Amino acid sequence: MGRFDLNLNDLIEGQVIKKSTLTGVYGQLNESLEGGIGPENIREEGLDRRSFENMNGSHFVYSERCDLRSSYTIVPTNESGIHPSGFTKGPIDGLTGSHGEHPRVDFNWDPEIDTYAIVRCSFYVSQKRNERRYEKGSSVGGPAFSDAKNDAWDFGLYVAPKSGDGGLGLAETPTLAKNSKNSGGVFVYQRMCLNPAFSYLADNVSSALRAEDGAPSRYGFDRISSMRQSFCMFVVFGVSNASSAYAESIVNLDEPTTVSVELCWRARNGRYLYLVDNDPISDGVVSTATKMNSVEIENLNINVTKYRR
Amino acid sequence: MAWKFRQERVADGDVVEPSEFRINTNEFVSELNGFLDADNVKRQSIGNGNIKRNTFTELIGPDQENHGRGESMFIFNHQRGVGWQDTALMTPDRNFLVPTEMDTLPQHADSSLVNAAEVKGREIEANGFKNLPRVKFSSDQDGLAIVEFCGSVSWSKWHYNYSSFPDQDVHNFLDSEGPTIGSLASDDLLHPRAYQAFMKQTKNFKVKGMYILCSQWRLTLNGMSVAESGPLGNEYQSHPIYLCGTAPVLKGRENVAKIEGRFFWYSPGDDISIEASGWSPPVKGIPTLEDFTGDTYRRDCLLYSVNMLVTYRKR
Numbered sequence: 001m002g003r004f005d006l007n008l009n010d011l012i013e014g015q016v017i018k019k020s021t022l023t024g025v026y027g028q029l030n031e032s033l034e035g036g037i038g039p040e041n042i043r044e045e046g047l048d049r050r051s052f053e054n055m056n057g058s059h060f061v062y063s064e065r066c067d068l069r070s071s072y073t074i075v076p077t078n079e080s081g082i083h084p085s086g087f088t089k090g091p092i093d094g095l096t097g098s099h100g101e102h103p104r105v106d107f108n109w110d111p112e113i114d115t116y117a118i119v120r121c122s123f124y125v126s127q128k129r130n131e132r133r134y135e136k137g138s139s140v141g142g143p144a145f146s147d148a149k150n151d152a153w154d155f156g157l158y159v160a161p162k163s164g165d166g167g168l169g170l171a172e173t174p175t176l177a178k179n180s181k182n183s184g185g186v187f188v189y190q191r192m193c194l195n196p197a198f199s200y201l202a203d204n205v206s207s208a209l210r211a212e213d214g215a216p217s218r219y220g221f222d223r224i225s226s227m228r229q230s231f232c233m234f235v236v237f238g239v240s241n242a243s244s245a246y247a248e249s250i251v252n253l254d255e256p257t258t259v260s261v262e263l264c265w266r267a268r269n270g271r272y273l274y275l276v277d278n279d280p281i282s283d284g285v286v287s288t289a290t291k292m293n294s295v296e297i298e299n300l301n302i303n304v305t306k307y308r309r
Numbered sequence: 310m311a312w313k314f315r316q317e318r319v320a321d322g323d324v325v326e327p328s329e330f331r332i333n334t335n336e337f338v339s340e341l342n343g344f345l346d347a348d349n350v351k352r353q354s355i356g357n358g359n360i361k362r363n364t365f366t367e368l369i370g371p372d373q374e375n376h377g378r379g380e381s382m383f384i385f386n387h388q389r390g391v392g393w394q395d396t397a398l399m400t401p402d403r404n405f406l407v408p409t410e411m412d413t414l415p416q417h418a419d420s421s422l423v424n425a426a427e428v429k430g431r432e433i434e435a436n437g438f439k440n441l442p443r444v445k446f447s448s449d450q451d452g453l454a455i456v457e458f459c460g461s462v463s464w465s466k467w468h469y470n471y472s473s474f475p476d477q478d479v480h481n482f483l484d485s486e487g488p489t490i491g492s493l494a495s496d497d498l499l500h501p502r503a504y505q506a507f508m509k510q511t512k513n514f515k516v517k518g519m520y521i522l523c524s525q526w527r528l529t530l531n532g533m534s535v536a537e538s539g540p541l542g543n544e545y546q547s548h549p550i551y552l553c554g555t556a557p558v559l560k561g562r563e564n565v566a567k568i569e570g571r572f573f574w575y576s577p578g579d580d581i582s583i584e585a586s587g588w589s590p591p592v593k594g595i596p597t598l599e600d601f602t603g604d605t606y607r608r609d610c611l612l613y614s615v616n617m618l619v620t621y622r623k624r
Contacts, residue, residue, distance in 0.1 A: 002340045003342050004338055004342055006331070006334055006335055006338050008327070008330070008331050008334070011327040011330065011331065012327060013327055013596070014325065017325065025334055028337070029341075032341075033359060033459070034358065034359065034363065035344070035358055035359060035360070035361065036359075036361070037355070037359050037360050037361065037364070038361040038364050039364050039365075039449065039450050039623055040342065040343060040345070040622050041341050041342065041343060041345050042344060042345045042346070042364070042624050043343060043344050043346045044450075044451065044624060045624070046344075046345060046347060046624075047345075047346060047347050047350075047355070047624070048347050050347060050352050051347045051350050051353070051354065051355050052353060052355050052356070053351065053353050053354065053355060053356035053357075102398075112357070115362045115363070115366075116366070116368040117366070117570055118618070118620075122551075151570075152546075156614075167492065172428070187616065188460075188614050188615075188616045189461070189614050190459070190460070190461045190548075190549035190550075190614065191461050191547040191548075191549070191614075192545060192547055192548055192549065193545065193546050193547050194544070194545055194546060195504050195543055195544050195546045197463070197504030197543060197544075198544055206348040209407025215354065227545070227551060229545070229548055231461045231549045231551075231553070232459060232551035232553075233616070234457065234459060234616060234618065235616065236368060236370065236616075236618055238368060240360070241362075241368075242362045242363060242569065249370030249371055249616055249617060249618065250368065250370050307365075307366040307368065308357055309357060309360040309361070309362060309363070309364050309365055309366070309618075
């Protein structure tokens with residue numbers, strides 16, 4: 001309501017006092033209080049959660065769901081079927097197979113009461129050299145040890161299509177979100193891969209050149225594709241009329257819906273390490289997966305925090 | 310809740326005067342203008358319907374002008390100044406010098422791709438330097454700002470210096486690991502510049518005196534650093550980055566939160582750093598390929614798939 005100013009224009013000296021003039025004061029108050037209390041009305045730190053209506057055990061700020069899982073494993077797969085079934089091609093299904101649920105969070109969205117939601121995802125990825133290269137029980141042969149180099153991994157947050165009717169127009173396929181903030185898709189992704197000096201070039205000796213050149217990589221340690229990184233990313237949702245300042249980075253949700261946000265991945269082996277592709281997550285194809293190591297995802301945490309007012 | 314007292318007293322027999330009613334009512338109503346607290350309201354009586362959006366928490370992201378969404382990629386080519394940078398060359402779609410095709414071709418093999426690369430590069434250069442993601446917001450209340458940023462950092466295969474097109478250093482853009490060139494294996498060509506580090510060969514302790522090209526990132530709010538990474542070398546060709554910091558904001562201010570980067574050569578052995586814009590150590594000793602004259606260990610840094618957010622907590 002902002003600043004409340006009492007309107008008593010009808011109360012004039014020398015005029016007859018009407019009943020409605022007095023009762024109107026309370027009418028004005030009631031009107032202003034209904035959806036009108038704002039920061040100008042409240043003393044700093046003057047309210048605590050005892051004042052607020054209990055809504056399904058939660059108040060204005062809450063985390064709807066928090067998943068903490070000890071680990072996942074991704075074994076790269078590709079079209080050639082070298083790996084046994086159970087690992088489906090594609091960035092989303094790659095996390096299913098025999099490893100259980102997707103790392104994902106679903107939450108209900110009611111624009112009447114919800115204003116913003118932040119989905120955060122953090123985890124630790126460990127790729128160890130030449131470990132778990134093949135599905136258990138598989139007798140299929142693998143590549144030479146030295147092939148397991150130059151691996152690159154992308155992890156991203158995919159806003160899944162809305163289930164049921166009343167569509168929000170979110171993407172049906174996990175493509176990189178661009179241009180339209182309402183199109184859904186993969187909104188952020190992060191990549192890890194080693195510098196080739198510590199991977200596939202480390203054992204490729206051409207000493208005559210290097211000695212003169214002074215290339216530091218001749219002192220480098222050959223890590224194959226052994227690497228570890230911490231990932232942390234977020235995607236933000238909000239009703240479109242809440243603020244004008246955030247237009248480009250917040251996914252608008254103006255209709256009641258259920259939102260799913262999933263962790264997706266993409267992996268490559270080869271020259272990919274240099275590339276920043278136009279659409280890096282969309283194809284989901286592990287181009288030379290037979291040469292890749294699996295990765296362990298540990299301490300994965302994906303959660304949603306809603307802000308209502 | 311403040312103590313409120315009746316300001317005007319009236320008694321039987323007084324003449325009714327409007328200001329007495331007005332003054333007393335205003336005394337009560339003034340509580341609504343910034344003094345409401347838990348003592349004024351019944352328990353669990355305030356619901357969503359009573360409160361305006363953004364009363365307690367506001368989430369603010371970069372606007373379109375400041376490229377907050379993930380489709381932009383920023384290119385730091387060490388051409389601009391020293392120290393922390395909040396601008397960079399920018400390509401809106403990450404279609405970066407048609408990299409897929411170029412990556413599989415031998416150097417200088419396809420002049421059309423060289424031309425395409427040049428056209429693309431000149432487009433980027435013509436666009437000039439753009440702001441890195443930043444969030445501007447007005448604070449109408451004292452409060453707390455939580456600034457978050459996530460993205461990916463890669464070291465480019467190329468060094469972007471468009472002024473060198475097309476007369477020289479084309480190999481800077483076509484640093485391919487394709488088939489052989491002359492008698493040299495492609496890996497030999499690539500190898501010297503795979504790791505952006507420089508060891509002076511006249512030194513006795515070359516590793517100790519080695520300089521590694523590093524990036525460093527920080528978040529600032531109104532010019533004050535609220536989160537800062539350390540020097541990040543290029544041992545990882547690509548790696549994630551996430552920063553989060555908080556700071557109080559004052560009522561009635563215009564605020565700006567930014568992501569900034571700096572790039573420098575760092576010697577872990579000597580604990581000395583040199584700004585990357587000021588030093589481009591040369592690659593020497595490849596006599597069979599004239600193109601390499603003037604080549605450098607320095608490579609561009611790329612920032613992409615970014616997201617930025619300010620959570621403004623108040624009241």
